[in-house]
Each structure stands twice: as structure tokens, then as C-alpha cells.
Amino acid sequence: MIDLKELLINSNYKKEIEELINISNLSLKHWQTYWTGFNSTFVCEEILKEFENLNDFKFFVFGGYNSAQRSKIACFREDNTPEKNELIKDFPAKGFQMNGNFLFDNATQDDFRSLLVDNGLREERIGDIWTIGDRGAQGIIDDSKIEFLDEKIFSLRDVKVKIKIVSLDELQIPAGRSKKIINTVEASTRIDAIASAGFRISRNKILERIETGMLKLNGKTVKKGTISLKVGDKLQLDNKGFIEILDLEITKRERWKIKLLRK
Known part of the structure; x- marks a missing residue:
């Protein structure tokens, strides 16, 4: 088992590290791959520096597409390492579309994220969100228990928004931000x-x-x-x-x- 106290000393990311420790212990025990919730990709990369000396584990950061700003961390045993293509194929997330007419009432990524949170999704279950002109937004969410969102209509300010759950392949992935x-x-x-x-x-x-x-x-x-x-x-x-x-x-x-x- 990983020593929780040792890794948490002086860390700015205590909550995220604790979650990663928990899934690492599950991976060690059950010989399976486990994923964290969504955090910023930068934070994922930062906290993995704390795990560099743990030889029994391997990790993989992915957010649904290569330049995602929010990602999950997969943890698996070093002696049971899956192929990268397999990890991407089994990534535990779905896409969504929010359709609405925002021609006269522009909405931001934060507006759409707040709409999801206000309707029952925790922040760590929401990945990237990007706007689609004045027609709404698309994004990525954890695939667990999201059926209640599919085909539902909500209000964002005075605009009616219909949410549809789709596969990641159906999304119009935004261009990545280069360094x-x-x-x-x-x-x-x-x-x-x-x-x-x-x-x-x-x-x-x-x-x-x-x-x-x-x-x-x-x-x-x-x-x-x-x-x-x-x-x-x-x-x-x-x-x-x-x-x-x-x-x-x-x-x-x-x-x-x-x-x-x-x-």
C-alpha cells in the first residue's frame, strides 16, 4: 500500500493526490486499470511527479483528445500494462452537445459548465467544454450515470438548451493550443x-x-x-x-x- 502521509507533505494538490493514491491501491489489489476524475491536465502532470519513484505503477493522462485542457489519470500495475490504444478505446467518458440559439445572448464555456453543475454533475465529472459558434456547446463528461441528462431541456438564462449524449467520435474536436x-x-x-x-x-x-x-x-x-x-x-x-x-x-x-x- 502507498503511504498517504508521505506523499501529501507540502503538496498543493492534496485532494488530487489522495484520489490517485486510492485508485493506485485499488489497481494494486485488483490487477485492473482505474481512472481518476477530471482535473486540469497541467495539475495531472504536476501530481504525477510525486509518483515517479513508485516502481509498481504506471500512469496515463488523457482527456478525450490529445490537447485536452482537463484530463483523467489512469493507473495500472507495471506488470499488467495495457496498450495505449486500449486505454484510449476504454476511456470512461462520453461526449455531449448542448443545442440552443445564442445569437443574441452569447454564452461562454463557464456558462455551460455551470449549467451542468447546477443540474447534478460534480466538477470532477466534467472535462473540456467548447462553444460551437452561437449554436451552443460540446464537451466531454464522465460516462457514469448520465442518462438523466440525455434529451433533457434546460434553461441557460433565457435560452432553452437541449442536451444530447453522443460518442466521443461525434464531437467536433477543437484545435489544440500549442506551447x-x-x-x-x-x-x-x-x-x-x-x-x-x-x-x-x-x-x-x-x-x-x-x-x-x-x-x-x-x-x-x-x-x-x-x-x-x-x-x-x-x-x-x-x-x-x-x-x-x-x-x-x-x-x-x-x-x-x-x-x-x-x-
């Missing part, structure tokens, strides 16, 4: 300044997202925009991906030359 190096010069290393430059949105909108709990620093929700960042810090913004601080250098004019990795 990108961003160089910027800022007056400070404050989190609101760097997040604005890295995610390419205004500082006011960054502050709005901080107020609503959408920005995380090294896995923890940010509560104020005045925090100073350092090399190695990682920011996550819901539906916008991640940025990592690669380098900070003070210039002769006492401004900050900043190198970021966006992914």
Missing part, C-alpha cells in the same frame, strides 16, 4: 501584470477573474492581484490554460524583462 514563449517587459512582477501579459487579456479582466476564483498560483486559488511572482511560478486561468515564469530580469530602467511559457 508558446512570450517575452514581455512590465513595471512590476505583480501577478495581475504578468497574468495579463501571459494570457493576453486586460488587467481589469484578470482582476475580475481573481474575484471569481478563476486564477490559481501553483495550484492554489489567488485572492489578490498584488502578489509578486518568482521564477518557476505557474499560473492557471480557467479555460485559458497555463503560464510558467521562466525568467525575470531587472532592466537598467528598473522595469522587469519577463520570459513566460504559455501552454
